[in-house]
Amino acid sequence: xxxxxxxxxxxxxxxLSNFTVLVVEDSTYMSTLMASMxxxxxxxxxxxxxxxxxxxxxxTVTQARSxxxxxxxxxxxxxxxxxxxxxxxxxLNWIRCHxxxxxxxxxxxxxxxxxxxxxxxxxxDLGANETLVKPISxxxxxxxxxxxxxxxxxxxNIKTYFGPDRRRQEQVINFEDRRKTTAEExxxxxxx
Amino acid sequence: MxxxxxxxxxxxxxxxxxxxxxxxxxxxxxxxxxxxxxxMVENLKKECPAAISGYLEELTKAWEDMRDLxxxxxxxxxxxxxxxxxxxxxxxxxxxxxxxxxxxSESLRDYIGExxxxxxxxxxxxxxHVDAMTVVNKQQLKDAEGEMAEELKGMVxxxxxxxK
Numbered sequence: 611x612x613x614x615x616x617x618x619x620x621x622x623x624x625x626l627s628n629f630t631v632l633v634v635e636d637s638t639y640m641s642t643l644m645a646s647m648x649x650x651x652x653x654x655x656x657x658x659x660x661x662x663x664x665x666x667x668x669x670t671v672t673q674a675r676s677x678x679x680x681x682x683x684x685x686x687x688x689x690x691x692x693x694x695x696x697x698x699x700x701x702l703n704w705i706r707c708h709x710x711x712x713x714x715x716x717x718x719x720x721x722x723x724x725x726x727x728x729x730x731x732x733x734x735d736l737g738a739n740e741t742l743v744k745p746i747s748x749x750x751x752x753x754x755x756x757x758x759x760x761x762x763x764x765x766x767n768i769k770t771y772f773g774p775d776r777r778r779q780e781q782v783i784n785f786e787d788r789r790k791t792t793a794e795e796x797x798x799x800x801x802x
Numbered sequence: 803m804x805x806x807x808x809x810x811x812x813x814x815x816x817x818x819x820x821x822x823x824x825x826x827x828x829x830x831x832x833x834x835x836x837x838x839x840x841x842m843v844e845n846l847k848k849e850c851p852a853a854i855s856g857y858l859e860e861l862t863k864a865w866e867d868m869r870d871l872x873x874x875x876x877x878x879x880x881x882x883x884x885x886x887x888x889x890x891x892x893x894x895x896x897x898x899x900x901x902x903x904x905x906x907s908e909s910l911r912d913y914i915g916e917x918x919x920x921x922x923x924x925x926x927x928x929x930x931h932v933d934a935m936t937v938v939n940k941q942q943l944k945d946a947e948g949e950m951a952e953e954l955k956g957m958v959x960x961x962x963x964x965x966k
Contacts, residue, residue: 623832625818636886637893639853643846647839651831685814694886715810723893723908745897748839752831759814760827767806775807795804801811 623652624759630655630672630682634665634689634701635721640746644688644721647748651755655682662696665689666704673712684716686758688751691722691729698722699736706737706772711801714772715765717758721746737773739763843897850898851942854891858939861887865932873921884928885914891935901946902954906935909958923965930961 631653635641645656657672659665665687672684687705691698698720708714719740720733730741739762740754763774812822820828861884868880888911895904910931934954937943945951 620833621827621830623835624820624829626831628817629814637890639846639849639890640893640897643842646842650835650838650842652835685817692889694882694889715808717814723889723896744893745899746843748836748843751839752836756827756829756831759812759829760822762810762812762814765808765810767808768804791804797806799806799808801808 626652627654629653629685630657632657632659632665632668632672632684632687634659634662634687634693634698636660636690636693636695640690640744644746644751647746647751650748651752657684660695661693662698662701662704664696665701666696669705669713669716673710673716683712686755687716687718689718689720691720691733699732702733702736702738715801717762719754719758734776735771737771739774847898850894850900854894854898854900854903855939857887857891857894858935861891862932862936865928869925869929881914881924885911888914888931900938900944902938902943902951903935905946905955906931906938906958909962910935913962926961927958927965930958934958 631648633641633644633648633656635644635658641658641660645658648656657668659668669684669687672682687701689698689701702718702720705713705716705718717739718737719742720738721742721744722729722733723744730743733741739758742750742754765773766775815822815828818829822828864880864883864887868877868884871877871880888907892904892907892911895901895907910928913927913931934957937954941950943950946955
């Protein structure tokens with residue numbers, strides 16, 4: 611194959627021109643960088659907020675008016691974790707506890723400067739679909755967006771958790787399964 | 803019922819008119835777009851040292867204004883400003899592999915954000931961080947290890963340990 615030639619077996623490039631992505635990031639530099647990267651990925655509409663409070667106001671309007679011809683729905687939220695004036699934790703909690711389906715099921719990618727597993731685990735336990743640790747790279751961001759599009763996990767609703775299924779794959783276990791939940795105790799709901 | 807499993811339609815693929823048939827991806831983010839975005843990151847990295855210097859100047863000014871204030875609203879506002887600036891510096895330092903700047907700015911941000919400090923402790927700890935960050939910036943030190951880095955870290959550690 612000639613250098614630069616397209617691999618005939620590679621999947622087609624997404625047309626993201628109808629997508630709206632909300633970037634919630636307090637740093638102007640990082641926010642501008644992320645918006646430019648998304649534009650390079652061909653995302654049609656990019657909205658920027660600088661903290662959780664602003665994002666809550668934007669989402670309340672955009673998602674409530676989902677049938678409006680003039681206000682676009684947000685498709686994916688990219689959020690920083692630590693932000694003065696309303697953190698990512700606060701925003702993610704608000705999203706997953708919301709009464710409206712248009713908000714509570716939204717795909718959320720948490721981007722964090724923290725390198726500790728503790729923060730990644732906290733984001734996952736609050737219902738983040740994906741996490742990405744800074745320094746941000748184009749490949750990393752593209753792969754998280756791709757995962758959100760191609761591999762959305764079903765949502766789990768239990769007393770202590772609401773969010774995407776935290777198990778990413780079926781695991782074969784070679785020992786006695788001690789989980790107490792029986793098939794009758796799992797209710798599968800198909801949303802339209 | 804113990805567990806509710808909610809299966810959602812794939813709205814995002816629907817939006818692009820794509821249908822998933824098996825486990826393989828039906829599409830990908832345009833590789834040309836990824837390459838262009840990667841170039842943007844590299845360009846921003848070049849701007850980082852100047853941006854960090856600008857933020858550090860602002861941080862030093864905020865600290866000079868705050869240093870001798872009593873415990874009042876103005877002090878709290880300036881403290882929040884220093885927190886934000888340290889956080890901003892840290893992000894840019896991480897992006898541009900300025901590990902030592904990232905180390906001090908993260909440490910400063912965490913001390914302001916998470917610790918209840920009295921005025922005297924704040925004076926000493928913030929001053930030690932500002933001094934260290936100024937030296938790192940002037941000398942353009944990047945590596946978080948090495949003789950000079952260890953000396954600066956030691957200086958800040960003494961200030962922190964004194965008020966632990």
